[in-house]
Amino acid sequence: MMTGPRLLLAALLAAALPAAPALAQPADRPLRIIAGYAPGGTSDIVARVVAEAVAGPLGQRPVVENRTGANGFIAAEAVVRGPTDGSTVLQCPMGNMTISPEVPGLHIPIDVAQDLVPVANVARSSYAVVTGARGPHRSLEALLAAARTRPGALSYGSAGTGTAQHLSAERLKRMAGVDIVHVSYRGAAPAALDLIAGRIDLLITNLGDVIRQVQGGELRLLALADEAGWPEFPDAPRLPRIVPGLEVIGWFGICGPRAMPPEAVQRWAEAIRTGLEEPALRRRLLDNGIAPGFEGPEAFARTIARDRQVWGETIRAAGIRAE
Secondary structure, three states: OOOHHHHHHHHHHHHHOOOOOOOOOHHHOOOEEEEOOOOOOHHHHHHHHHHHHHHHHHOOOOEEEEOOOHHHHHHHHHHHHOOOOOOEEEEEEHHHHHHHHHOOOOOOOOOHHHHEEEEEEEEEEEEEEEEEOOOOOOOHHHHHHHHHHOOOOOEEEEOOOOOHHHHHHHHHHHHHOOOOEEEEOOOHHHHHHHHHHOOOOEEEEEHHHHHHHHHOOOEEEEEEOOOOOOOOOOOOOEHHHHOOOOOOEEEEEEEEEOOOOHHHHHHHHHHHHHHOOOHHHHHHHHHOOEEEEEEOHHHHHHHHHHHHHHHHHHHHHHOOOOO
């Protein structure tokens, strides 16, 4: 009998090839991409890039709808309860697909593994380890040394309990053997403001959240959290080389409702793959701190299952529960 990650992967792969009625043609119903976060954020940017990318291959440009609230799950539920003919898809970020379902006590209105089908992964997000530019820590090694010397004296910010920022820092604490205090905020932006002001010492977040402040000299980039790095910061230290085995890679994909026809899944996936070859769209992603990172339905399902296992282990090790 399958258990744990194997059962999750089986569910996701099964969802990628559902039995369903014939695919609706674009003329039958307007195409929509629903994003669970506000206009201007990374999720919204990815949704709008996808809308432009698929306009030609799918015969019409999808409308992007922002349905905010419930940490993205108002949008997810709308897709799950909406049309199943392939006309409506969801911009599904890593946090919604792999972190939220693993947090004990967190009520979410859908089962992401059973109710959503992976269509395509669109973009990879480097995570940045940053501190205030006016702060005393010139390197991550120096900050970790200070944390070991004075346990509990330093603090890190996050966008809230159970977010990728929170869990990334908890992984750093556990794997580097340090005690740093968690300070929760209502998003990465207010956490970054307090970091600039020197009220906290550390933030690990999507590069896109802080790239402007790093470029402007308000924040110091201590490390990039994945080996691939980022073209604009070729000399930035890599977190896995400082804390072996610790790597954080975010992503932003497209999912559909469980009964989405397999022809529709493949058509959307191929349209996204083709569209992301357009240099202008690739540049738009890069300018916002995210990189094209296409994966088809089956590869995307494996990524979701792998990351859900990693984040689930982190949540259990840190004893995290919904507040």
